[in-house]
Amino acid sequence: MEGYVIIKPKGELDLSNAFNFxxxxxxxxxxxxxxxxxxxxxxxxxxxxxxxxxMISLHKSCRLNGGMLILIKMDKSLKRLFKLTQLDSIIPIYESLDEFLKNTGG
Known part of the structure; x- marks a missing residue:
């Protein structure tokens, strides 16, 4: 888990705040x-x-700098959105932090 930063946004991520986020x-x-x-x-x-x-921009920036972007704890509607857009095949998504650590050795 060393070197990871956990960010927990709240509410909606949309046109009004996505750029600033x-x-x-x-x-x-x-x-x-x-x-x-x-x-x-x-x-x-x-x-x-x-x-x-x-999210795509953050993912690319992390990768270009030798890191990674991980998404955890999505609700069903967000999972569906990422699946429909096929972003779930680009950005790693896990049910929980524990699942991420278990699957990657974090």
Whole structure:
């Protein structure tokens, strides 16, 4: 688990806040060498296309800096959205932090 940062956004991730969410994570973590991000989505129940774009951008930025983006604790509607857009095949998604650690040795 060393080197990982856990972020837990709340509410909706949409056009009104997705850009600032991405910008804040890039500024607060990636520019400081913290390139292993775990986003806990248990308190997020809605995402639009701008939020999906932000996740793709964060994923790419993490990978380019030798890290990774992990998503955990999605509700059913978000899982469905990621499956329909096939982002679940690009960005690793786990039910919980424990599942991530168990499957990867975290």
């Amino acid at each position: 991405k910008k804040q994570l890039l500024n607060d973590f990636l520019t400081k060498g913290k390139n292993k991000l775990i986003i806990d989505l248990s308190d997020v129940h809605y995402m639009d296309s701008s939020a999906l774009g932000a």
